[in-house]
Amino acid sequence: MSEANDEVMQSVQAVLVSEAEHSLLDNEGKNSMSLFCLHCNCLILRPNIALFVKIEKELPTIVRSEENNALELLSDFWLVSDMFQFENMAFSKNVEDMKYLACAECDIGPIGWHNLIDQKCYIAVSRIRHQ
Numbered sequence: 001m002s003e004a005n006d007e008v009m010q011s012v013q014a015v016l017v018s019e020a021e022h023s024l025l026d027n028e029g030k031n032s033m034s035l036f037c038l039h040c041n042c043l044i045l046r047p048n049i050a051l052f053v054k055i056e057k058e059l060p061t062i063v064r065s066e067e068n069n070a071l072e073l074l075s076d077f078w079l080v081s082d083m084f085q086f087e088n089m090a091f092s093k094n095v096e097d098m099k100y101l102a103c104a105e106c107d108i109g110p111i112g113w114h115n116l117i118d119q120k121c122y123i124a125v126s127r128i129r130h131q
Contacts, residue, residue, distance in 0.1 A: 024130055025052055031078055033130040035123065042105035043087045044128060050078035053122070059110050060100075062127065076125040083114060083121055 026032040029052050035045040058071040080086065088104035097116050101123065102109025112123035 024125070031130070035078065036129040036131055037103035037106060037108070037111075038127065038129050039108045040103060040106040041129075042103050044089060044103065044111075044123070045078070045080065045086055049085050050080045050123065052125075053077050053079045055122075057113070057122065059113065059124065062108060062110070074124045074126065077112065077122040078125060078128075080121040080123065083119070086121075089121075 024032060026048055028048075030048050031045065031050045031052070032047055034043060034047055035050070036043055054075055055077060056073060056075050057077070058073050061070045061072050083089070083091075090102040090104045090107055090109070091114055092100040092102070092110070094116065099114040099116065100110035101112040101114055101121060103111065109127075111127040112121060114121045
């Protein structure tokens with residue numbers, strides 16, 4: 001009986017996650033709301049610019065100091081095809097073939113990364129606020 005309950009709970013959780021994702025999307029799969037920093041409320045991106053994508057990427061956990069060894073596997077991202085579409089965004093120095101992204105106001109991050117090969121930016125859905 002517990003296996004059946006586990007399956008029902010997983011199904012319910014999948015539906016809730018799916019509904020939450022869809023409330024963030026417009027008809028074209030782009031962000032329906034503005035994106036803000038979780039820590040200082042700085043505007044990062046206006047609505048209808050970033051495309052929702054599911055890819056797996058390990059990013060360092062958010063810290064306020066330079067020391068950070070822990071990684072977090074994330075899978076939900078906003079894809080921004082042109083870095084000049086951001087309202088406020090800080091870019092780190094090159095780290096292999098990418099740059100980490102952080103809030104330009106408080107410099108807390110990483111909230112995503114900039115791919116130096118294809119010049120696209122990815123913002124972690126869980127590391128920003130939608131409003």
